[in-house]
Amino acid sequence: MNIQHQTVEESKKRELSFKFDMQSYTLIIALVLIALIFGFFTGGEFLSSRNISNLFTQMSVISVLAIGMTLIIVAGHIDLSVGALVGLTGGIAAILQVWYDWNTLLVVLCAVVVGALLGLWQGWWVAYRAVPAFIVTLGGMLIFRGILIGLSKGQTVAPMSDSFKKIGTSYFPYIPGYILALVSIALLVFWTIQNRAKRKNMGLMIPAAKVDYGKVAAYSFFILLATYMLNRYLGIPIPILIVLALAAIFIFISNKTPFGRYVYAIGGNQEAAALSGINIKRNTLWVFITMGGLAGVAGVLLTSRLNAATVSAGNMYELDAIAACVIGGTSLIGGKGKIVGALIGALIMASIDNGMSMMNIQTFWQYIVKGLILIVAVWLDISSKK
Amino acid sequence: MDTYALQMKGIVKEFPGVKALDNVTFSVKKGEIHALCGENGAGKSTLMKILSGVYPHGTYDGQIIINGQNVQFKSIKESQEAGVGIIYQELALVGEMSVAENLFLGHELMRKRVINWNEIYVEAQKWLDHIGLTIDPQTKVADLTVGKQQLVEIAKALTKKTNILILDEPTAALTESDVEILINLLQDLRSQGVTCIYISHKLGEVMSLADSVTILRDGQTISTNAIEELSEDKIVTKMVGRELTELFPYEEHVISKETILEVKDYTAYDEQGNKVIDQVSFLLKKGEILGFSGLMGAGRSELFISLFGGLKGKKEGTVIIDGKETNIQKPADAIKEGLAYVSEDRKRYGLVLGMDITKNTTLAALNKVVKLNIIDQALEVRSATDITEKMKLKAPSLEAKVGQLSGGNQQKVVLSKWLLNNPKILVLDEPTRGIDVGAKYEIYKIINELVQQGVGIVIISSELPEVLGMSDRVLVMAEGKISGEFLREEATQEKIMTCATGGKKNEYSTSNS
Numbered sequence: 001m002n003i004q005h006q007t008v009e010e011s012k013k014r015e016l017s018f019k020f021d022m023q024s025y026t027l028i029i030a031l032v033l034i035a036l037i038f039g040f041f042t043g044g045e046f047l048s049s050r051n052i053s054n055l056f057t058q059m060s061v062i063s064v065l066a067i068g069m070t071l072i073i074v075a076g077h078i079d080l081s082v083g084a085l086v087g088l089t090g091g092i093a094a095i096l097q098v099w100y101d102w103n104t105l106l107v108v109l110c111a112v113v114v115g116a117l118l119g120l121w122q123g124w125w126v127a128y129r130a131v132p133a134f135i136v137t138l139g140g141m142l143i144f145r146g147i148l149i150g151l152s153k154g155q156t157v158a159p160m161s162d163s164f165k166k167i168g169t170s171y172f173p174y175i176p177g178y179i180l181a182l183v184s185i186a187l188l189v190f191w192t193i194q195n196r197a198k199r200k201n202m203g204l205m206i207p208a209a210k211v212d213y214g215k216v217a218a219y220s221f222f223i224l225l226a227t228y229m230l231n232r233y234l235g236i237p238i239p240i241l242i243v244l245a246l247a248a249i250f251i252f253i254s255n256k257t258p259f260g261r262y263v264y265a266i267g268g269n270q271e272a273a274a275l276s277g278i279n280i281k282r283n284t285l286w287v288f289i290t291m292g293g294l295a296g297v298a299g300v301l302l303t304s305r306l307n308a309a310t311v312s313a314g315n316m317y318e319l320d321a322i323a324a325c326v327i328g329g330t331s332l333i334g335g336k337g338k339i340v341g342a343l344i345g346a347l348i349m350a351s352i353d354n355g356m357s358m359m360n361i362q363t364f365w366q367y368i369v370k371g372l373i374l375i376v377a378v379w380l381d382i383s384s385k386k
Numbered sequence: 387m388d389t390y391a392l393q394m395k396g397i398v399k400e401f402p403g404v405k406a407l408d409n410v411t412f413s414v415k416k417g418e419i420h421a422l423c424g425e426n427g428a429g430k431s432t433l434m435k436i437l438s439g440v441y442p443h444g445t446y447d448g449q450i451i452i453n454g455q456n457v458q459f460k461s462i463k464e465s466q467e468a469g470v471g472i473i474y475q476e477l478a479l480v481g482e483m484s485v486a487e488n489l490f491l492g493h494e495l496m497r498k499r500v501i502n503w504n505e506i507y508v509e510a511q512k513w514l515d516h517i518g519l520t521i522d523p524q525t526k527v528a529d530l531t532v533g534k535q536q537l538v539e540i541a542k543a544l545t546k547k548t549n550i551l552i553l554d555e556p557t558a559a560l561t562e563s564d565v566e567i568l569i570n571l572l573q574d575l576r577s578q579g580v581t582c583i584y585i586s587h588k589l590g591e592v593m594s595l596a597d598s599v600t601i602l603r604d605g606q607t608i609s610t611n612a613i614e615e616l617s618e619d620k621i622v623t624k625m626v627g628r629e630l631t632e633l634f635p636y637e638e639h640v641i642s643k644e645t646i647l648e649v650k651d652y653t654a655y656d657e658q659g660n661k662v663i664d665q666v667s668f669l670l671k672k673g674e675i676l677g678f679s680g681l682m683g684a685g686r687s688e689l690f691i692s693l694f695g696g697l698k699g700k701k702e703g704t705v706i707i708d709g710k711e712t713n714i715q716k717p718a719d720a721i722k723e724g725l726a727y728v729s730e731d732r733k734r735y736g737l738v739l740g741m742d743i744t745k746n747t748t749l750a751a752l753n754k755v756v757k758l759n760i761i762d763q764a765l766e767v768r769s770a771t772d773i774t775e776k777m778k779l780k781a782p783s784l785e786a787k788v789g790q791l792s793g794g795n796q797q798k799v800v801l802s803k804w805l806l807n808n809p810k811i812l813v814l815d816e817p818t819r820g821i822d823v824g825a826k827y828e829i830y831k832i833i834n835e836l837v838q839q840g841v842g843i844v845i846i847s848s849e850l851p852e853v854l855g856m857s858d859r860v861l862v863m864a865e866g867k868i869s870g871e872f873l874r875e876e877a878t879q880e881k882i883m884t885c886a887t888g889g890k891k892n893e894y895s896t897s898n899s
Binding site for chain 2: 195198199201202203204255256257258261264265268269271272273274275276277278279335336
């Protein structure tokens with residue numbers, strides 16, 4: 001290894017960790033601030049195990065949507081139909097179970113597949129017919145809501161079977177919860193060691209052991225703390241486990257697979273991506289299929305939590321999902337954004353709803369505050385770049 | 387004539403961590419064309435931004451005197467009112483508006499607070515006549531060629547009573563014939579007493595057009611000379627601060643007998659069904675540098691974008707790569723066949739500016755660092771590091787966004803990206819546009835190395851000296867057809883221009899093999 005090469009590598013490391021910190025710091029500081037403020041005004045009740053458990057459950061539906069929405073926005077599109085799609089897939093699940101007695105597994109599968117197919121339909125218009133996603137999904141929003149009202153004949157469909165209800169309302173119990181936490185910590189350590197060995201093998205500089213293992217220690221601490229807090233109440237809520245599993249899968253896809261890389265490239269510069277041999281249409285189509293499938297998951301979660309499907313279920317959820325992405329640092333121009341950011345964004349939004357309700361502040365204030373936070377978040381993002 | 391239209395004295399401008407301008411002195415006489423030369427990063431643009439009020443008074447030290455009066459511009463508007471007009475490389479016209487609307491944008495002619503369109507059209511016509519542009523003022527700007535848009539920009543500046551006109555790389559995107567029109571116009575304006583500051587990398591133009599030349603290097607004024615005291619070589623030496631042995635480091639090399647690319651009777655249409663390439667046939671040998679010359683719009687870029695699978699319209703003809711007939715429908719096919727196309731517009735077609743260097747480098751060759759559909763990030767960084775080192779890329783780190791790099795380094799990233807695929811055929815479309823002399827030289831060196839390794843190289847260039855300086859053989863295109871072919875020894879600027887402008891067709895001198 002020559003010297004010049006090492007210096008490039010070294011400075012690279014430094015910048016890497018620095019940038020990472022800068023971006024997540026703002027969000028995390030905001031989150032901590034919000035937690036402290038609500039914690040103070042609710043006499044600590046906001047930070048109780050019970051409320052944290054509730055908070056995580058409440059944010060789950062939007063979080064699932066925000067994961068898919070991040071990909072959509074990074075690819076340079078938008079999806080306004082996800083709220084209606086959540087309502088429709090949740091409604092179909094309820095109708096199949098309540099009116100036709102389908103079992104839970106089949107119903108869940110059906111909701112996800114219907115979501116993915118409708119995503120395919122929208123993606124086809126966007127990718128192969130070049131209709132702007134704003135228009136296609138604005139149309140989808142009306143179409144899906146219309147289908148839902150037609151299928152359900154305008155009625156509320158309820159109640160769901162016990163096994164279906166469990167998806168959104170049950171908890172991962174005490175002992176297995178800790179086992180899960182320990183397994184994920186073990187995986188974290190294993191991956192870090194493996195990654196370091198790999199880079200060393202390739203002749204690349206590796207970050208200082210302190211930095212790498214310090215991060216592992218910090219993550220482990222938070223995993224254990226969260227598990228402990230949740231276990232003090234009823235255990236880890238299943239919805240948040242679903243969110244975490246999906247987040248892990250999609251973070252992996254966006255960072256480690258060609259598909260993920262292509263989505264960022266397409267959003268960053270579609271023409272350059274096309275001339276690099278990337279199939280724009282097919283990748284765009286898959287982004288929409290993915291979003292549709294995730295909307296199906298969110299629909300199941302929502303119906304399960306409410307134990308019913310209503311014609312207005314999921315109304316305006318698309319805006320919450322978009323807001324979560326944007327607060328999390330995703331650029332509406334495309335090419336830039338992180339799933340982790342979107343999840344923190346969703347948590348911030350859910351905290352405001354939850355905290356303000358606990359303080360008995362009237363609902364209208366929640367809208368106003370969330371709106372202001374959205375604007376300020378983007379302003380902070382823009383002004384930090386200057 | 388010895389009074390100064392403009393004097394900038396002791397200009398110092400600091401950015402955090404960098405002294406961009408260090409005690410720069412710049413004096414321009416009334417009614418002259420004064421060229422400002424320097425490598426990228428020498429401080430030319432910064433100096434002009436100070437002059438035009440982009441950096442307001444107070445953010446720099448020093449004195450600006452216009453027509454004997456001390457001025458302190460706080461905004462672009464103030465500099466315009468003082469008669470300073472600047473035309474940037476990237477034109478600032480609204481494409482969807484008409485020429486007349488653009489000319490008076492921001493200072494519309496009003497009657498009782500309502501825009502007086504009749505007067506605007508009449509006035510616009512006057513200005514267009516004035517600069518010798520014969521177009522209808524109601525034409526949409528987007529429908530004009532880049533050359534004409536440039537002239538509209540100049541007219542726009544003149545409508546604001548500009549008497550110091552600054553042109554930043556005005557000919558970078560122009561064809562030779564448009565350049566000539568522009569040069570004529572500038573000479574006309576000079577005779578009318580307009581002072582002009584001309585920033586250009588094209589020293590040939592500087593030599594033929596300018597009255598005096600000021601050279602900046604590393605934020606300092608190196609010299610101001612009358613044109614008679616200078617030559618192209620002298621300017622280059624002053625700009626780079628060292629003797630460049632030659633502008634084009636062409637090296638003798640062995641051209642293989644083997645044909646790497648054969649194109650036969652190739653015809654291509656655009657999406658509307660217009661013929662853009664008409665029955666083109668040519669050969670490229672392994673280890674050969676083939677120059678493609680011609681006017682803008684002659685179809686050179688279109689030919690290779692089409693061969694690369696990047697044009698949507700219908701196409702006919704045969705393309706044989708390495709002895710095998712191919713059927714390239716999309717860029718992915720072309721990449722598989724070993725074809726690489728480095729676009730003339732790297733920001734638009736070559737790079738994802740918001741992505742880092744590593745990811746840009748591997749974008750077209752991701753399959754080389756992917757195992758089981760998962761990107762091996764260690765291998766990816768290793769590959770990117772190796773190739774960019776070979777290109778002598780200068781960057782703070784491989785995690786830096788390409789948008790932050792200079793033009794020369796961006797071009798090196800694009801080259802790295804395509805070389806990672808080990809192409810058999812490398813097409814370079816305007817490989818050195820907007821790149822400073824030092825980086826140009828390095829890119830020519832890379833071309834030489836590749837040719838030694840047996841890569842077949844096509845250089846498409848509007849700069850005749852570049853085509854003549856680097857190619858083993860030159861093909862000229864005009865109106866979608868090949869209109870001439872010359873070996874290195876026989877090619878001259880005059881012969882090429884004759885073919886490019888549709889003059890007499892020269893004899894083909896290669897034998898078919």
